[in-house]
Amino acid sequence: MYNIALIPGDGIGPEIIREGRKVIEAASKIFAININWIEFPFGSEHYLRTGELLPDSALKEIEDMDAIYFGAIGDPRVKPGILEKEILLKTRFYFDQYINLRPIRLYKGVPCPLKNKSPEDINFYVVRENTEDFYIGIGGRFKTRADQGHLEVLRKLYKAKIQVDFNLEQEEEMAYQIGLISRPGTQRVIKYAFELAKKKNFKRVTSVDKANVLTNIYGLWRDVFVEVSSQYPDIETEFTFVDAITMFFLQRPEWYRIVVTPNMFGDIITDLAAMIQGGLGVAAGGNINPEGVSMFEPIHGSAPDIAGKNISNPTATTFSGAMMLDHLGEISAARAIENAVEKVLSEGKVRSNDLGGNSSTQEVGDEIVKKLKEINIKCF
Ligand code: IPM
Ligand code: MN
Numbered sequence: 001m002y003n004i005a006l007i008p009g010d011g012i013g014p015e016i017i018r019e020g021r022k023v024i025e026a027a028s029k030i031f032a033i034n035i036n037w038i039e040f041p042f043g044s045e046h047y048l049r050t051g052e053l054l055p056d057s058a059l060k061e062i063e064d065m066d067a068i069y070f071g072a073i074g075d076p077r078v079k080p081g082i083l084e085k086e087i088l089l090k091t092r093f094y095f096d097q098y099i100n101l102r103p104i105r106l107y108k109g110v111p112c113p114l115k116n117k118s119p120e121d122i123n124f125y126v127v128r129e130n131t132e133d134f135y136i137g138i139g140g141r142f143k144t145r146a147d148q149g150h151l152e153v154l155r156k157l158y159k160a161k162i163q164v165d166f167n168l169e170q171e172e173e174m175a176y177q178i179g180l181i182s183r184p185g186t187q188r189v190i191k192y193a194f195e196l197a198k199k200k201n202f203k204r205v206t207s208v209d210k211a212n213v214l215t216n217i218y219g220l221w222r223d224v225f226v227e228v229s230s231q232y233p234d235i236e237t238e239f240t241f242v243d244a245i246t247m248f249f250l251q252r253p254e255w256y257r258i259v260v261t262p263n264m265f266g267d268i269i270t271d272l273a274a275m276i277q278g279g280l281g282v283a284a285g286g287n288i289n290p291e292g293v294s295m296f297e298p299i300h301g302s303a304p305d306i307a308g309k310n311i312s313n314p315t316a317t318t319f320s321g322a323m324m325l326d327h328l329g330e331i332s333a334a335r336a337i338e339n340a341v342e343k344v345l346s347e348g349k350v351r352s353n354d355l356g357g358n359s360s361t362q363e364v365g366d367e368i369v370k371k372l373k374e375i376n377i378k379c380f
Contacts, residue, residue, distance in 0.1 A: 001035070001036060002035050002036065003036045004035055004065065004067050004324075005038050005040060005061075005065050005067070005068040006021065006038065006039040006040065006069050007042055007043070007068060007069070007070045008039070008071040009042070009070065009072050009073045009302065010043045010044045010075045010083065010302040010304070010307075011072055011302025011303050011304045011307040012071070012072060012306060012307045012361075013043065013070075015307075015308070015312055015314070016071055016072075016298070017069065017071040018314075018365070019314035019318065019361055019362065019364065019365030020069065020317040021321075022365050022366075023318050023321060023337055023368050024069075024325065024337070026369040026372050026373065027333040027337050030336065030373070030376045031332055031333040033325075033330055033333060037069075038061075040058055042087055043073060043075075043083065043087065044075030044078050044083055047078065047082075047083065048077065048078070053083070053086035053087055054087045054090055062293060063293065065293060067293060067295065067296065067324050067328060068091065068293065068294070068295035069295075069296055069297075069320075069321065069324060070295050071302075071317065072298070072303070073087050073088045073302060074301050074304070075304060085137065089135060091295060092130055092131065092295070093131055095287075095293045095295070096289050096292060097130055097287035097288055097289045097292070097293075097295055098129065098185065098189055098289060099127060099130055099189060099192050099287070099288040100266060100286070100287050100288075101125065101126075101128075101285060101288055102125065102128060102266075102273070102274075102283065102299060103124075103284060104122060104123070104124050104125065104253075104256075104270075104273040104274070104277050104283070105123050105124075106121070107277075107278070107341075107342055107345045107346065108342065108345065108346040109345045109347065109348045110277070110278035110279075110282060110345050111278060111355065112276065112278055113275060113278075114250060114253070117253060117254075121253055121254040122253045122277055124202075124256040124258065125196060125200075125202075125257075125259070126259045126260075126261060127189060127192060127258060127259065127261070127266075128261050128262075128263060129181075129185065129186070129189040129260075129263045130189075130263060130266075130287055131185060131263070132181045132182060132185045132186075132262070132263060133180070133181055133262045133263035134177060134178075134263065134264045135264065136180050138178040138180070139176055139178060140176060141174070141175040142175070143172045143173050144173050145173060179214070179217050179264070180217070181220060181221060181262065183220065183224060186220065186224040186225075187224050187227075187228060190207075190224055190225050190228045190260055193205055193260035194228060194229065194232045196258055197232070197235050197257065197258045198235070200257075200258075202235075203236055203257065204236045204237070204257045204258065205229065205235055205236070205238075205257070205260060206237075206238050206245070206256060206257075206258065206260070207221070207238070207239050207240070207260055208240055208241075208242050208265050208266070209221050209239065209241065209261075210241055210243075210265070211239070211241075217262075221262060222239065225237070225239070242261075242265040242268070242269065245259070245269060246272055249269065249272055249276060250272075250276065270283070271299070274299050274300070279354050280298070280300035281313030281315055281316055281355060282313070282316050282319065282345070282355075283299040284299070284316050284317075284320040284323055285298060286320065286327065288327065294324075296320040296321065296323050296324040296327070297317075297320055298317045298319075299316065306353075310361045311353045311360060312361050313352035313354050313361070313364065314352075314361050314365050315344075315352070318365070318368055319337075319338065319341060322337040322338050322341075336372055336375060337368070337372065339371075340368050340369075340371035341368055341371075343375070344364065344367050344368050344371055349367075350363055350364055350367040351364075
């Protein structure tokens, strides 16, 4: 019996999680898995109604559970950073989910924006560090306009309908934000990347950084990469600067097997990578602590513009659900879900808006469940 915390979150979160859960439940029936879902209301609605973001008591409760299944976070009604930092990042940090694993795979039948690339060409993993770098939240702003009384002045002038043109050069406002990585934090993620290469029998690990400019932080990253890689003599290694990898992802995605990256660059390049695999609608991910509670969520966000219209693609969330089952050791169920989704994608009869079809969120979920049952019948 698994206890899974369910956090649907904002925007399309609830509708995609509903389908993902439905698929997992169908697989659970087939593979005799027992799941107890514990749903939490955290997200913008809850915040706007109650002022509560994510209380420590909920995290404490989740400590005893087996995993978290997460939809999406973000709402235009809330200033950027509040929900993201206080719900999503807080969870990643609290459970020390130091790996953000993002498989990049072009599935058969999924339209690829790159010319002449087929599923054989796009098949790699981005292993994103998930607890350090510029995400640690150390920073500050000084001599802000408010500090200098500018806002008050502006308001008065605005009320008096007097046009103002501030002399920006006279303002001294400053801000800083610190990126920090540690040797152990870097070691563990790079080691994970090499172990994954070994497990998948992939012969190349690519390290991403910007060691030509941010020489301190990514200088340490490189030192650790060299050290760790020396323990894996059969695996080829290379360093690539983050700007260059955005170009290479488009030019020769087939080169990549395992890409290991610091947190912020990993955030950026996985949106790009998601596009080459056919879009955010199919891109799955997992925030993993191999020794603790992990959280599975699609790479995409809450897509408020299409929320509630029943047109979002639940595929990424469903794949993330398969990653969760795989992580829990339910390998057969995970494979079965993957196969079912792949079937739906390759047949292309039931296809959501983002992939050029007009099936609803629910129809896609239903079709995956249908395929899951068919595959199962064929197996036994
Ligand atoms: C992601 C998201 C998050 C991140 C945001 C919502 C905090 O963009 O999971 O990629 O930056 O990690
Ligand atoms: Mn992102």
